[in-house]
Amino acid sequence: MSASIRLLIHGASGRMGQALLRLCAERDDCSIVGAVSRKVGQRVIDGIPQFASSELHGVPDFDVAVDFSLAEAFDPILALCVERGTALVSGTTGLDESQRAAIVRAADRIPVLWAANFSLGVAVLSELVERAAAALPGWDCDIVESHHSGKKDDPSGTALALGESAQQGGAQPRYASLRAGDIVGEHLVQFAGVGERVELIHRATSRDIFARGALHAAARLSGRPPGIYRLRDLL
Numbered sequence: 152m153s154a155s156i157r158l159l160i161h162g163a164s165g166r167m168g169q170a171l172l173r174l175c176a177e178r179d180d181c182s183i184v185g186a187v188s189r190k191v192g193q194r195v196i197d198g199i200p201q202f203a204s205s206e207l208h209g210v211p212d213f214d215v216a217v218d219f220s221l222a223e224a225f226d227p228i229l230a231l232c233v234e235r236g237t238a239l240v241s242g243t244t245g246l247d248e249s250q251r252a253a254i255v256r257a258a259d260r261i262p263v264l265w266a267a268n269f270s271l272g273v274a275v276l277s278e279l280v281e282r283a284a285a286a287l288p289g290w291d292c293d294i295v296e297s298h299h300s301g302k303k304d305d306p307s308g309t310a311l312a313l314g315e316s317a318q319q320g321g322a323q324p325r326y327a328s329l330r331a332g333d334i335v336g337e338h339l340v341q342f343a344g345v346g347e348r349v350e351l352i353h354r355a356t357s358r359d360i361f362a363r364g365a366l367h368a369a370a371r372l373s374g375r376p377p378g379i380y381r382l383r384d385l386l
């Protein structure tokens with residue numbers, strides 16, 4: 152039997168962090184050695200050592216950090232992984248250019264996977280969008296994303312990633328964002344021509360799809376050589 156992979160969950164008290172903690176408990180290939188949130192005392196699962204972001208350097212040894220926090224919290228967790236020589240799986244969105252450049256530099260020393268979306272359905276949607284864009288030259292391309300009212304960044308990281316796929320197919324996408332209620336995440340990619348319209352849509356109804364994808368990726372990233380990995384490399 153392979154050894155259990157030691158995970159550090161960064162952003163543990165959040166919506167995604169709570170899903171990661173719950174779903175990790177159902178797996179036998181990983182265990183959580185620390186849960187980091189902005190402040191200790193926010194919701195986490197009993198029995199898991201908790202740390203505040205100010206205590207990040209005191210966390211125990213881990214194999215992979217799984218980060219679903221906020222863009223403003225990303226630099227310290229990336230730096231810690233480089234310092235400890237451990238892998239990083241991150242789904243934190245809203246990163247700026249300098250943070251993306253820091254990921255590329257870090258990948259000289261550690262394995263890193265950052266993905267705007269950890270669901271299989273969005274991976275398929277992304278391929279369909281590129282194909283549709285290439286097949287429908289000159290059509291208007293609009294990406295409309297809807298999320299819960301607590302989401303900080305817009306357009307969503309997934310919308311921007313779908314936009315990159317559309318651009319690879321030759322389209323020039325525009326973006327619109329809605330923030331309302333408790334919507335987990337919806338992405339509509341619309342191609343509009345004269346007298347007709349193609350709509351491709353993905354609706355996430357549970358955060359568990361992202362958490363399962365991230366845990367699966369973490370289990371597969373552990374022990375790999377340094378570099379940038381894509382979700383599809385680890386599926």
Ligand code: NAD
Pocket residue numbers: 161162163164165166167168187188189190193204219220221222223224241242243244245266267268269270361
């Ligand atoms: P949330 O607001 O519910 O939780 C944020 C978490 O980050 C909390 O635990 C908070 O304590 C922690 N945090 C805040 N500041 C911190 C700091 N300075 N240091 C350490 N931790 C800090 O957010 P959420 O809905 O769980 O989403 C988290 C991130 O994941 C967002 O960027 C969101 O866009 C992204 N997300 C990505 C995917 C994907 O598949 N890639 C899916 C869903 C959400």
